[in-house]
Amino acid sequence: MIVVTGATGNIGRPLTRALAEAGEQVVAVSRNAAEVPEGVRHVQADLSRPDTLPLDGAKALFLLLSGDLHAVGASPVRLVERAVAHGVGRVVLLSSLGVRTRPFGTTRIELRGLEDALRGSGLDWAVLRPGGFASNALWWAEAVRAQRTVAAPFGDTGLPIIDPADIAEVAATALLSDRNGVLELTGPEVITPRQQAEAIADALGEPVRFHELTRAEAKAGLERLMPGELADDTLDILGSPTPDEVAVSPDVEKVLGRAPRTFADWVARHVEAFR
Numbered sequence: 026m027i028v029v030t031g032a033t034g035n036i037g038r039p040l041t042r043a044l045a046e047a048g049e050q051v052v053a054v055s056r057n058a059a060e061v062p063e064g065v066r067h068v069q070a071d072l073s074r075p076d077t078l079p080l081d082g083a084k085a086l087f088l089l090l091s092g093d094l095h096a097v098g099a100s101p102v103r104l105v106e107r108a109v110a111h112g113v114g115r116v117v118l119l120s121s122l123g124v125r126t127r128p129f130g131t132t133r134i135e136l137r138g139l140e141d142a143l144r145g146s147g148l149d150w151a152v153l154r155p156g157g158f159a160s161n162a163l164w165w166a167e168a169v170r171a172q173r174t175v176a177a178p179f180g181d182t183g184l185p186i187i188d189p190a191d192i193a194e195v196a197a198t199a200l201l202s203d204r205n206g207v208l209e210l211t212g213p214e215v216i217t218p219r220q221q222a223e224a225i226a227d228a229l230g231e232p233v234r235f236h237e238l239t240r241a242e243a244k245a246g247l248e249r250l251m252p253g254e255l256a257d258d259t260l261d262i263l264g265s266p267t268p269d270e271v272a273v274s275p276d277v278e279k280v281l282g283r284a285p286r287t288f289a290d291w292v293a294r295h296v297e298a299f300r
Contacts, residue, residue: 031089035189080111115149151199157186159291175222178243183217
């Protein structure tokens with residue numbers, strides 16, 4: 026049995042489906058009620074209460090933390106301890122590239138501690154460190170539908186963003202493997218917000234205007250979704266990425282035997298969100 030946390034999100038949903046199609050017995054875990062593929066068992070659990078995580082009989086666990094588990098006083102290490110106590114053989118942790126490139130942010134300190142706990146647990150393990158997600162473009166969907174406009178800061182500063190479906194595919198492979206290690210996951214190319222707007226326009230077959238926000242305007246929008254400290258941290262990455270943050274990693278291709286999907290591939294599959 027393989028337990029998948031975050032099973033209703035952009036990574037967990039395709040991961041659950043891929044494992045089920047591979048013939049694995051899967052338990053999909055999420056905080057709220059959800060529909061899951063046929064043959065998959067769904068369990069509601071709150072990861073801030075590790076005792077609610079269903080691990081009896083599990084051979085592997087995909088661990089994806091929700092935002093509140095990075096809060097002060099949270100103890101995600103207890104999830105690893107619970108996996109050890111229940112005889113889980115392997116844990117695949119979704120971490121972040123920032124653990125290496127920007128190690129001193131609050132969230133990344135927590136993730137690094139969790140990575141260290143996993144390494145020292147005696148379990149088989151893999152750590153996935155993606156950078157930016159192609160699915161973050163869904164933040165623009167409402168404005169594209171209503172005004173055919175993408176509004177974003179740093180229009181000509183790019184990152185090698187990754188399709189969450191590729192993360193899910195790598196995670197499925199890692200869960201069924203016995204190899205330990207860290208995988209850094211990126212898309213195949215650096216792409217700017219302006220170029221992303223052009224890709225959305227191409228998929229729609231209609232012009233999409235790009236409006237460049239100031240940093241202050243972007244921060245005001247982000248603060249509706251996250252604390253100010255995290256908003257500043259996000260904008261630092263978007264506006265001034267380090268050389269390591271713009272480097273294209275070979276790890277997706279090493280694991281899957283193919284190049285990562287492009288942003289245009291992602292848009293083509295999600296174009297209805299922008300119509």
